[in-house]
Amino acid sequence: MSWSSCGSSSICSWSSISYVPHDPPSKLLKRRFTPSIAQPRWKPRRDYSHINRGVSKVFGYYGLKNPPYKLDALEPYLSRRTLEVHWGVHHRGYVEALNKQLEKNDTLYGCTMDELIKVSYNNGNPFIEFNNAAQEAGDMPTLGLLQQIEKDFGSFTNFKEKFIEAALTLFGSGWVWLVLKRDAKCLAIVKTSNAINPLVWNDIPIMSLDVWEHSYYLDYRNDKAKYVNNFMNHLVSWNAAAVRMVRAQAFVNLGEPKIPVA
Amino acid sequence: MALRTLLTRKNLANSPMGMLGLRGLQTFSLPDLPYDYGTLEPAISGDIMQLHHQKHHQAYITNYNKALEQLDDAVAKGDASAVVKLQSAIKFNGGGHVNHSIFWKNLAPIREGGGEPPKSSLGWAIDNHFGSLEVLIQKMNAEGAALQGSGWVWLGVDKEFKRLVVETTANQDPLVTKGPSLVPLLGIDVWEHAYYLQYKNVRPDYLKNIWKVINWKYASEVYEKECP
Numbered sequence: 001m002s003w004s005s006c007g008s009s010s011i012c013s014w015s016s017i018s019y020v021p022h023d024p025p026s027k028l029l030k031r032r033f034t035p036s037i038a039q040p041r042w043k044p045r046r047d048y049s050h051i052n053r054g055v056s057k058v059f060g061y062y063g064l065k066n067p068p069y070k071l072d073a074l075e076p077y078l079s080r081r082t083l084e085v086h087w088g089v090h091h092r093g094y095v096e097a098l099n100k101q102l103e104k105n106d107t108l109y110g111c112t113m114d115e116l117i118k119v120s121y122n123n124g125n126p127f128i129e130f131n132n133a134a135q136e137a138g139d140m141p142t143l144g145l146l147q148q149i150e151k152d153f154g155s156f157t158n159f160k161e162k163f164i165e166a167a168l169t170l171f172g173s174g175w176v177w178l179v180l181k182r183d184a185k186c187l188a189i190v191k192t193s194n195a196i197n198p199l200v201w202n203d204i205p206i207m208s209l210d211v212w213e214h215s216y217y218l219d220y221r222n223d224k225a226k227y228v229n230n231f232m233n234h235l236v237s238w239n240a241a242a243v244r245m246v247r248a249q250a251f252v253n254l255g256e257p258k259i260p261v262a
Numbered sequence: 263m264a265l266r267t268l269l270t271r272k273n274l275a276n277s278p279m280g281m282l283g284l285r286g287l288q289t290f291s292l293p294d295l296p297y298d299y300g301t302l303e304p305a306i307s308g309d310i311m312q313l314h315h316q317k318h319h320q321a322y323i324t325n326y327n328k329a330l331e332q333l334d335d336a337v338a339k340g341d342a343s344a345v346v347k348l349q350s351a352i353k354f355n356g357g358g359h360v361n362h363s364i365f366w367k368n369l370a371p372i373r374e375g376g377g378e379p380p381k382s383s384l385g386w387a388i389d390n391h392f393g394s395l396e397v398l399i400q401k402m403n404a405e406g407a408a409l410q411g412s413g414w415v416w417l418g419v420d421k422e423f424k425r426l427v428v429e430t431t432a433n434q435d436p437l438v439t440k441g442p443s444l445v446p447l448l449g450i451d452v453w454e455h456a457y458y459l460q461y462k463n464v465r466p467d468y469l470k471n472i473w474k475v476i477n478w479k480y481a482s483e484v485y486e487k488e489c490p
Contacts, residue, residue, distance in 0.1 A: 172433035173454075213455050217458045
C-alpha cells in the first residue's frame, strides 16, 4: 500500500472491526500503527509523518448501526418514541462510552466485539436486541431452530412459558437469553444482570430480551408482564434467530441431522 | 363455654388483632404518603410519584406478603430447600418495601421544608465529615450516576463508630447489607422507574433536582436518635 494513496479523507479499516463512520472527519488524518493481537506487525521503513501535519490519530471506532427496520415499524407493541430513546440515546451512549474506553486502552484495540465482551464485561451487548425484533416478526421459528427448541424444551409453548417466567423473575436490570450452550450442546434460557452477555460464559446467544426498565417503561409503565408477552408473541424475529442458530452450529456439533427416508 | 366460642379461630381474624394471621404472621400494607402526589413537582412529576407508590411499592408489598406466607409454610413443613429458595424473593421484595418506606419519608414538598439544608447536629456532622453540604451532594450524585443498573444511593450513619457514610446498594438491597451497624438517613432510588418518565435516561439531572425536595428534618431526627 503506497503512502500517497492514503492521505486526506480516506479512512481505512485495517482491523477486524467494521468501521461505520458516523461523524465525518474534519481534519487530515495521519495513519498510525498500533500493534494489536490479531494483526501482523507493521513497521514503516521510513518515517513519513512529516507528510500529513496537524492531524489526529486514526482509530477504528465502533459506529451505531441502524436497526433493520423503521423506528415506528414495531407499533403498537413498541412505540417509535421508545425506539428513538432506547436506540438513539441508550445504545448510542453505550457505543460512545465503548469508544472512549477504547481510546484509552490500546490493548483492547484489535479485538473483535466478541473478544472485547469476554475481556471486559458490561460493554455493548445491546446491539443484539435490535436484530431480534423485525417487521415481519411474530409467528414461530421454523425448521432446524424449531426442532432444536422442541428437543430441548419439549414444545415451543413450553419454551415460551419458561422464557416469560425467566423474564418476570429477573430482579433488577438485565437480559434474558436463548443461548446455545457449547458444553452441554443444547439450547437453554439464561438470565444475565445489567449488561452481561452470555458470551463471557462461552455460550452463543440466539435471541434475547432486554428487561431493563428503560426498554418498556415509556410504553407499558410498570406492566412488565404485558411487555414480555407482547415481545414473545409479536416482536421476535425468528428469521434472525435462525440465522444465528445456523452460524452457531458451525461451532457446536449438535449431532447427526435426521435425514428423511424417501 | 361462651368465652371459648368467642375466641375461636374465625373470630380471631376479625378481632382488633386483625392484622395478625392465625399463626401470628403479620401482613404488610402500603403506607400512605404524607403529601399529595403532585406536590413534589417540578423535581419529581406527580405521574411518577403515583406509579411509584401505587404500582411499584404496592407490588413489592404484595409479593413480600406472598413470599412470607410461603416461607411460613415451608418452615412449618420443615422444607429446608424451599426456605432457602425463598430467600432471594424475600430480600428483593422485603428490601423494596423497607427502602421505599424510607424513601417516602425522605421527600417533602418545598412548602413543607423540602430542600431546606440540615441544621444542628446533622449539619455539623456533615460539615465535619465531608467539608460542606455541597460536597456531600456532589459525592452522592456522582455515586448515584455511576451505579450500573438498578439500585439505591444512601447517606447513612454507622451507629457503632458514630460516622456518616455514603454507600450504594444494588437492586433492592437495604443499607444493612453493606454493614450491620449502618442506619439509613437518606436514600435516593436510582432505579429507572423512579425517573424515566420525566428525565428519560438523564439520571444526573434527576439527581441534581431531587435535592430540592429532600426532607432533611427526617434525616436529622434519625441521626439524633442514633447519635445523641
